[in-house]
Amino acid sequence: MKKISHLAVPYVVWTILLLALPMVLIVFYSVVGEGNTILDVSFTIDNYKKFFTDKDFLIVLWRSVKIALETTVICILVGYPIAYFISRSEEKYRNLFILLVTIPMWINMLVRTYAWIGILSENGVANKILSFIGLGDVQLIHTQGAVILGMVYNFIPFMILQINSSLSKMDNSLLEASQDLGADGKTTFMKIVLPLSLPGVVSGIALVFLPSVSSFFIPKMLGGGQFFLIGNVIENQFITVGEWSFGSAISVIMAALMMLSMYVVRAIEKKNKVDRGDD
C-alpha cells in the first residue's frame, strides 16, 4: 500500500512551489525595504505602520468590509427564500431550477458585470423604467448601490446553491414529526428548518463575503474610477504606483483578516454541529 501514497509526492512538491512559496514571497516582500531586488535586503515593518497609521487606508478597508457585509446580508435575505423554494419543489423541477441558478455562473463574470453598465447608465433601461413609473432620472451607475448590485448579482448563486444543498439533505420526516406533534408552520421553520440549514448559510457567507471584500473590477466597472476599495488599492500599488512592498503588506493584512474571519465562521459551524449532536 506504500506505493499508492507515493502518488501524492508530485503534488506535495507542487504545493510547496506554487502554493506555499508565493505566500512566503508576499510576506517577504512586505517586510523588505524599497526596491524589487532580493540582494541587499533590509527588514522593516514600515509598510505595516504606514497602513495602520494612515486613517485613509483604514477608511478604505472599513468601507470594503462594510460593502461586503451588506452584499452578504442581501444575499442571505434574498437567497434563502429562493433556496427554500427550490428545495421544496417537486423533484423533477428541482434540477431544472438548480440549473437555472447555475447557468449565469458559467458566463464570464466580467461579461455579466459589463452588461449592467448598459442597463444602469444614464439613459439605460433602468432609468427608462424609473422615469416611466414617475421616479425620474436617477444617477445609478457609478454609485455605491451599483457596486453592491453588481456584487449581489455575481455572488448570490453561491449562496442559493449552498443553502439549497443543506436544505435538500434535510429529512422530510422531521417536518412531518414536528407537525404531528402540533407545531405550526412558523415554529417548524424556526425550530427545525432554520437550524438545520445553518451550515449551508455559513458556507454561503464564506463564498459571498470573501470575493466581495477583495473584488476590484466590480467597483472599477460599476463604481467608476473614484470608487476605491481595498482591492483597488492593492491593484493600484502593483500596477501603477509600483510600491510592491506596500502592496504586499496590504495583501498580507487582507489575507490575515480573511483567514481570521474564515476561522471564526468554521468555528461557528463546528459549534453548531456539536450543538445538534447534543440534541
Place this chain on the structure above:
Amino acid sequence: MKKDKRIFGKFIFSSAMIFFYLPILYVVIFSFNSSKSLTSFSGFSLEWYKRISESSEMMVALYTTIAVAVIATIVSTFIGTISAIGLFKSNKLIKRLIGQINDLPIMNPEIVTAIGLMLLFITFKVERGLLTMLLAHISFCIPYVILSVMPKIKSLDENLAEAAMDLGATPWQALYKVIVPQIKPGIIAGALIAFTMSVDDFVISYFVSGRGVKNLSMVVYTMSKRINPSINAISTLIIVAITIVLIVINVAPVIRRKIDSSNAKEKHFLAKKSKAPTIMVVAGALLLFIFSFNFFFASGGKYEGKTLHVYNWGEYTDPETIAEFERETGAKVVLDNFDSNEQMYIKLANGESYDVIFPSDYMIERLIQEDMIQKLDKSKLDFLDDIYPGVRNLDYDPNNEYSVPYFWGTVGILYDTEKVSEEEVAEQGFDIFRNPKYKGETYLYDSERDSFMMALKALGYSMNTQSEEELNEAYNWLLDAVETTEPEIVTDEIIDNMAQGRKALAIMYSGDAAFAMSENESMAFHLPNSGTNLWSDAMVIPKNAKEVELAHEFIRFNSSYETTIKNSNFVGYTASNEEAFDFLRTDKEYFGEIDAYTPRVGYEKDEIFHYDEEMRKIMANLWSKVKILATSK
C-alpha cells in the same frame, strides 16, 4: 396556507430569474444593435459579429481561454485525482499539512493568490505569458479537484484495492480498475469545477500573464472602458456555446434514459454512465480545436513566422492597419495595452519583453536615463523629415535618436456649450472644476499627472515643480475640487460619455476631445490661459526587444502618410506625419472644423513633463488619497 407559500415562492423565484437573465438577454439583444449605443436599439445588424471575426485579438483571446481551460482541466484533474488518492493513504501529518496549504487558494482572496504567483514568477525570472498563465490556472484548479474527489475516496471501502492486489493486480491496475471507477462522479465534478474556474478567471490571469497573452476576461476588461458592442457579440457567442454544452450534458441523458426505459427497464442503470462519454467527446472536440488553430493564421511574407510584440495605449490604433501590416510583412502582431505610462514601465522593468512600445515624453526621458530602450537604426529611418517639426527633437530626446513621434496634443477643458458659456470657461480656466455651480456635472481624468498638472497650472505654478509645498497646495486644490463639484473620476469612458453629453465639463486630452466633438456638435474645447501640458507619445524599441528589424519596419509603417491618416481618423488624436496632419486639420470631412485637433504650439506657459521619480511618487500617493476621499462622497 400552503398554497400561499408556494405563490410567494414562485413570485420570488421568478423575480430572481428575471434578475439573473435580464442582463444576459440585454447583452444578446444589443449584440445585434446597428449603432454603437448600449442604451437605445436602433436596428438589427450583424456588424459586431463581423468585427470580432476580423479582430485577431478577440479570436486569439478566445483560443487562449479555451486552450488554457482544457489543458488546465486535464492536468489538474489528473494530478488532483492521483494526489487525493495518494494523500488518503499518506500519514496524518502530511495529510493535514498539505490539506492546509491546499486550502490557501480557496480561503485566500483571489487578488492575494494572484499577487503571490506574480511575485513568484518575477522573482525567479520566469517570463510571464501563456506558460505562467497555464501554471497558475492548474495550481488554483487542483485544490478544487481534490476537494471534490476526497469525499468519494473517504467513502470507499479500503479493502477493495487490497483485495485486488491480493488477487495479483499491480498497484496501478488496482488504482485504475478498482479505485478510479468508483470515484468517477467526484472526478467529473472536479473537472467541471476546474473548467468553469479557468474559463471564468480574470484576476489571476490579469496578474500572471504577460507579453500580450490575454484571455477573454482580460480583453473584456481592457475594452470595457470604451463603449464597444463587440463585447456583446463575443459574450453572446459564449452564452450560446455554454447553453449548447449544458443542454448536451443535461438533456441528452434524459432523452437516452427515456428511450432506454421504453426499450427495456433493466437497462436503466446504463443511462447514468452516459455523462462521461459526452464530456469526453466535448473535451476531444475542444482539443482538436486547439491544435487546428494555428492553420488559421498561416500567411506568406518576408517575416513569416515572426511575431511582433507591441505594447500600446488602449484604442490607439485602427485595427485595420494592424491587419494590413500583418498582410504586408507576413508577421503576426500581438498587441498588449496599458492605461498609464507607469503601468507600462513596471512591466518593462520586470523584464517583460516587447518590440515596440508607445510611451509619453517624460517616460521616454526616464527609459533613456535608465538605459531601457535602444538607439534606433537611423539608416532605416529616412522618413524622419516627414514628421511635423513641432514634435521633432523635443527635450526628452533632442535628436530623435531613440524615438519617433506617433500622436501629440494638449490637455484642456471640454464643455457643453448648452450648459456652460465660452466666457465662463475662458475666465475661470481650470478653476471651473471648483465652481459649486457645476456640482455633479464634471468628469476628472484618473491620472495623477494630469490632475496635478491642472491643479498646479490653476495655482500658477510649473507642472514640473520640485517643491513639495506646491504639490501640497495642488493636493488641497484637488481635494477642494472633489468636495465642491463631486466629479466622477474616470478613464476612457469619459470620451463616449462626453460624446453623449452626459456632463457639462471634463478635463480631456485634445485627441479625445476632437473625437467627442466630431460626435457631438454642442461640445467645445478650451485651453486655459494659465497654460497646459503639451505632450507627445512616441514609438521606441526596448533594449530587450526580440524582433528589432521588424520593429523598425512597424515604426516606418506607422509613420507613413496612409497609416497615419487611418489611425488619426480612427482615434481622433493629432498626427505626427506633417502631410497627414495638414490634410486632416484642414479637410472638412475630417477635422477641418474641430479646433481641438490642432494643438496650441509655442505658448510660453505650456510645458512638457519632465521625469522626476520623487515627485511622481508623492503625486501618486496624494492622488490615491484624493480618490479615497472622492469615494466617500
